[in-house]
Amino acid sequence: MRKLLLGLIAVLLFAGQVLAQKTIRGTVRDDKGNPLPNASVVVRGTSVGATTGTDGSYSLAVPASATALLFSSVGFEPTSVDIGTKTEVNASLRAAATDLENVIVTGYTTTQKKKFSGATVSVTAEDVRKQPFGSFDQALQGKASGVSVVANSGQPGANAVVRVRGNGSISGGNVPLYIMDGIEISAADFASMNQGDFDRIEILKDAVGTAMYGSRGANGVIVITTRRGRAGQLNLNYDMQLGYSQLPDDRLIVMNSAQKIDYELRRGNPYGWSAAEADSLRNVNFNWRDALFQTGVTQQHQLSASGGTANSRFYASLSYLDQEGIVQQTGLKRYTARVNVDNTIKNWRFGVSMQVGYSKIRGTDEATAYIGSPLNAIRWSNPYERAIDPNTGDYQQLGGVGVLTSGQPNAAMELFVNQRQTLQFKGVGSAYLEFHFPFLKGLYARTNWGGDFAQNEGSVYYDRTTYTGAQAAGGNGSLARSANRQFRYTGTTSLNYKQTFGDHEIDGGIFMEAVKTDFRAMGFTGYGLTNGFTNETGITAGNATNGYIPQVSGSGTQNGLQSYFALLNYGFKSKYYLTLVGRRDGSSRLGVDNRFQNFGSVGATWVVSDEGFLENAGKLDDLRLRASYGTTGNYISAAGDYGHLPQFGRISYNGANGWSLTQPGNLNYRWEVNRTINLGVDFAFFKRRLSGTIEAYDRRTNNLYFNQPVSQTTGFATIPGNSGTLSNKGIELSLRGDIIRTADFRWTVEGNITYNRNRVVSVPDDSIINGTTILAVGKPINTFYLVPYAGVNAANGNALYLTQAGTLTQTYSTADLRTFGTSDAPWFGGLSTTVMYKGFDLSAQVNFFLNRDVFNNDMINLANPSYLFDNMSIELLNEWQKPGDVTNIPRPTSAGGNAFQSNTTRFLEDGSFWRLRNVTLGYTVPTNVLTKLKIRSARIFVQGQNWWTKTNFRSFDPESSSPVLVGAQYPALVQTTVGVSLGF
């Protein structure tokens, strides 16, 4: 860290030494005539430069040899003005429609948006930067059409589940490819990355963009560019946020003490409470939720600097995030540093990007139905039991070591006495070297190499006084440490050419690429933690008598990709554009004969609005039609790195090593290939005050990775294979309107909505049932397959089901299973609005996911009459009790064919929701005040995340990607923060 700081300081000092012979003054204004502060003024061909003041004026000592000044500013098109003999040089900069609207960064190329025929979305980096998520992907929700972002967990730092244009794979992965500054980064460990450094986030959705990535492109590509330095005066920024997080509303209501005791008494008093005991317990009403949850404090600080000269520019930052979770003991602490440097030396360009992040993540067990998970215990623990015994002040353990009377672990002990944390180090670095051939303008060679390194050190300590600790070998607690590291390098070397010949424009390149990933993991679990130490010192050496024999494990894997590809953009008359992509990928993950495969795409754009016949179309400013077709592969195969090979895994029996066949293999394993057709229209009307994009796509996955079920008499349930077809078709609409646009007052409304229709076209075995879902031709994946629940027979209290014929029956039969909806919302999107008045701005974003169902297993665990010994849903107070009772809850007894059945629609719930994702109220301090304070910029704001959610789903949070809410849900945080941004 210290070395890094020294480096940072050295870079900071490097910017700004100049020699001067002549002084030039002037003022820079925008196209409306307003002075433009912070604009950069640089002597062309040198590093000599200055920045304009708040009144737009500058003063610059220039060398005698200076011929022209280069003016630039963020959001404006740069311009060059000749100096001649003048001593006053004024400039007027024309507003660029923002950077985002202008270009598309694909990771390999940067293209003017106008010329690009692919379907892409740019997410405003400011919107991502400002949201205090431990993992930046969560901030993408609702920001981009066609991109579904669902948080599975509110654990600070937890990744979201991101899907671009639906789930394209059944057995393989559906995670998009993440590219940062030209190299592949893992779609994980975002907890150790600072989104404050992000400059652009581009999401490539169709084959024009994704085919460049060949076998890695099928699930979409998310291209992140980090902030680069700009020539000019040194800018120093400080951003800070401080706030708190809270628990969302709980819609799954459990019984209170009196209700639970009365219910137990009605059910035969299984604990045998005396009347006096029952009376006393009725008044306890201990709130397990309050005992385990908290209001978490969040604070975030970032210091960043940028600057440099025309030939050498840098950006550097330091950040700190401390986010406490809403579950006590949980949270994320993160430290990051970044340095980005770009240099130009004659015809050479050279740059480096480096980020290091270190984080400490303290979590708790999630998404399980395990009784040892504290988040389950708050549901299941009886409200008449307590975390702490009021008489002794110690944890209540009336049922034995670490457990309550009910036999449930005391959740407070599990959470407070046991410890669980991960230390994560992540370094992402890349460097490029570019050479522009002097003899042919537009021809250059470039090589870009980088590495993504992540190391995790996890530890789980179970104290011997807890339920889980008592289960450890030898019964006296355990300490598990695990360490893994992953290193991936990406190297891309290319020869590029870009030139215009009259009406013809050419921009293209040939590329070679190598990507290799190496993963290693190891771990141990030690036992017998009896001396009070919670680290290795506590571990007792094992023997057969004490049972503390430690467990040691390790694993590792590698994969590699070797690729050659070519890209070509051709433009004619600035109206017709053609994009061609061809790529050949060789991968270690496939069967020997199928390792190399070709991918490619073709796309075309027609700028209709530039045609003569539309010249007088009046209100129409822009109209572009786009079409593309191409193929991509899905590199996240279902079989893992070596799944094509049959393999023996090491296994031990009676103290001897053996080889057990663990993978059946498939030597013909091939890529799963996506074929995408995309049609797009971009339009802008009324001086661009109304603009938008409509995309229609047809994404078809062929050769599906399909773990083909085989007869279990073979010793295996499935073998890896390729067969079947899956279709995702959809329409995406994004609209943006500047409803009011005056100097002082602006009101903007934006929105996007996506409809994605997922269908299984063919699979080798139709109708494969997987728990509560079915994979059936003609239906979306994750389609629920359940017996319709039809209430209760008032005469005898038996549960009723609907047969296939539509008649009522008391007999549960798998013959009556039917298909229902899916958990993957076909409709989703986001609506946002921003109002700006003078220095004030107010924005709000509402996201929605509609028409989705979720199977509520959390509810089952509170409704299964067998679990009478633990707390239950208040729904059970309405149980059928005597003939004539009209209710929806059957009698609890199973005799007479009334066994409790879980695979029914009784537990299928509407998982749709609307959510106020973000509200921000900000104030930007005006320039005249700033001048007095001698600071460049200042803004304060207050924002809220997830303040409001509308749903009928019975849980803390409807937001989950899994078809089943298993249990132990760590809900998404409801956050409020106050922020300050200062620029010096």
Place this chain on the structure above:
Amino acid sequence: MKKVFKHIFAATVLAATLATGCSKSDLVDLKPEFSLEALENPSSIDQVEEVLTAAYSRFRSGSYYGDGNGSGFSLMPDMMSDNLLETNESLANYKSLTDWIYAEDDALVRGIWAAPYAVITNANIVLRDIDKFTTTDNQRRANRIKGQALAIRAHAHFDLFRFFATSYDRNSTTILAVPYMTEFLVSPSVKPARLNNKDFYDRVIADLTAAVGLLGNVDATINPSTIKRPNIDLAGAKAIQARVYLYAGMYTEAITAASDVITARPLAPAASFAGMYNEQNAGEIIWNAQFDAGQGGPGGGVYFSQNNRSAYAPAAEIATMDGTTGLIRNDDVRYTAYFATIAVANGPRLVMRKYRGKAGLTDGNANFPVFRTGEMYLIRAEARARTSPAQETAAMNDLNVLRAARITNYTNENLTGAALLTAIANERRRELFGEGHRFFDLKRTTRTIVRAGGCGNPSISPAVCTLASNAREWALPIPFDERSVNDNIQQNPGY
């Protein structure tokens, strides 16, 4: 121009260096480093023996002898019978089996179907490759490996048969057993049909006969340890034979096989009886499936000793806390070996302690005794009693010898006819409690279960429940997903 060429040269050299720095062998031709690829392996007799070790390890599956997925062949047959009854402490994980409410989509049934075939697959790899590495010098070693693989294959198939066949009739050509897998092949084209009982028994008996032949001529003692018998030796193969012959009604053969085993492994003296369950001595164990440290054990689904959770408790007709009523009483060496009275918040209750742990530990890490000599006495007694009245005396003698070894101050009884058979059945219930027999014994004999002590969870289920002799539940359904990929396999009647 010279400068231009200099630049081009520099760039070309750079590009070439970077491009060739990563060759195809670095990137594309990668091999696993943490597993053994199975295309060229096993490539020695050592490796073949290591695959045999893996076949044994697969018996630890949570659906086979281990816990966590129903303990299909260790404790489930007791949990599904009248031996062990669900308590209020249960987490209801095994309800579908123990309440007999399974349908063809039951996940536990699926596990019970799959686990033995996972064992068989590894045995079949051994049998495929062993002859390749057999020479005149290592013939006896090869016999040792091959004999065990054949015995394992027969045993695992027979276990499947016990659950999935509707009856154990030796000679029926209409009753369906299970597919008998003799070849290693994992492919969608594998769609075996169920053999009929007669053909199935023929296969089992043939494998066992071959195993016995091979294991009689081996290079080394298969079970040298004095505290455990992890592998199937000659006595083990004969013990499997004895059990199969009893089910098949081939009593003469059963008597011969059981007698051979009894000679090889006499009954354990009372003093060392309990030590067989906590790895203190091998006693009369013929074969016990090993669970090493960290590998769990068979008993967690019934009594999870780590947290003192008794999800299934011994029925009152088996044993009680005071030890003066029920089949096993406190004058019986089996009482303290099998049961213990341990308190919970509600007070003390009797739990099954058999698999609490090794030595003095209570971490649930225990081995599972697949065969013991006690069973051999009972097989021989039943086979003799069923053969002819002339052999009833010998049968009664077997019973008396066994009881005398277990019960303090036992005085011999003299029973005949139905009373003798009932006494043998009761003794089986005592001796083999918690060792995976009761459901199959009832299926083999009376085909009726009467749970006098209640059914399912006592607070919500009937006080008495029965499984009638004509109930479909006597045979587990062939799992739905097997049927969906294998159209040659026939479902059991009633499902």
